[in-house]
Amino acid sequence: MLIKIIENIFLNNGYQIIQLEQHLSEFKSLLFVPENYESREEYFLVIEAITPSEKLTRYILNEGADALFETIRNNQKIDKAFPKNCTMVLCCEARKTPRDLILALEEDHYNFKKNVITYTDEEIQDLLVKLEASGHGKLTSAAINKAINSNSGETFSNFKKLGDSANNYYSLLMKIVIKLPFIQYTPAAQQMDDLEQNIRTNLTPEETSILERLTPLNEGMREEDLSSLLIEIWGNQQ
Template sequence: MITILNNIMASNRFSVVDVDLTDNSVEFILYKADSRKRQEYFLIVDLSTLSGEELRYFLEQTSQEIFEDIQNSGKVELYFEKNCTMIICLNTSVENQDMILALEEDPYNFKKNVVRYSAGELAALNGYLTRHSVTAITNDIINDILNANGGADFLEFKLNHKTGSQLYSLITRIIMKLSFLVYSPREQKLENLAGQIEAAIPVGLTETFDKILTTEWTDEAVIANVESIWGGRA
């Protein structure tokens, strides 16, 4: 999963910041936005191999040590302190929901977002990328996935999560956790309503219809307009 997130970061104008940590027990990569207008960092970590107790220790101790190591590295801007989000990869086999909530609601050091995934979801996403020869997971690619088949498949997923696609389940979770990704529903082709109305009007009533549309219908002029258009047969 961390490989997928690394691809997304690199494909959406984020660059790796090379920093060393005193604790190498956790796999991590720090990213900084390339644009100066986006003052933000993302720290990607994979905690799927940790036990419940190890997750608790990470929350209470390790995350603060990582924060201090990066802050004191001399390789980050001043805004790192307030504008860094830790994205935590966590396999769904980790069933401690209370701990997951504790990770995301922890107010100290990093803002923390947990991206949960299953082996089936990861296989579905990797399968899509392989079939469509996708090497860079840009925001456009993510929208292509969600808008496939005119968006009908994604709509079905939203209406029925239990039988929905594992691919959409993972993609929507990623979008919700990475603030720079934006879902853009594909615009549906609108029917030409005016054309349909005109086509439905009998030939003999076309002139009458045009007069109805072009007449100014104020309260005072209603009776006079009706008499004018329908020849006094009102």
């Protein structure tokens, strides 16, 4: 289930679970708050159907979200910040969640702001393999960024080429980063080659001579002197 991976992310990025009874028997749900709650009064309710189906997802849209909201709001462990500052994160199997249903959920802000993360079994299995291979298996923000920026950006380039047909750990991580606002994506530092040196290396002797004569342009020239220089250089090339 995707909810286990999302739990991993929350617990390794400064959040803790508030223990609540499972209010909907056909769903698994987890409620998270920041470990330093006094500085960030926010809640995240993560929910996933035990046996995913379009019918159950539509139930959340039509009835389930309201029922969960009222039950949690009346719990003595929950303070007054909950009604105004809680996001519901729905984990939905992609093949059983039509596009129109995703849009309907995310456009419905009644009681909860709703973010939908779709997944395939292939994406989850691939990500679990990557986690096992990493040794520690903790999805910290740093670990997610390292995975996204892997292979000097080649992995991201391949992902862009595949588009919607991407179906691996990378496509799942990208969807998670987009839907969980506390995961800050940091692009890898670009290691730039010395552009001037590359240019000079590939110039012919004739082109090198022209470049050397154009060097004063970097130091600033009067307009009339610049015109004279360019006419002289290009005139001699005719």
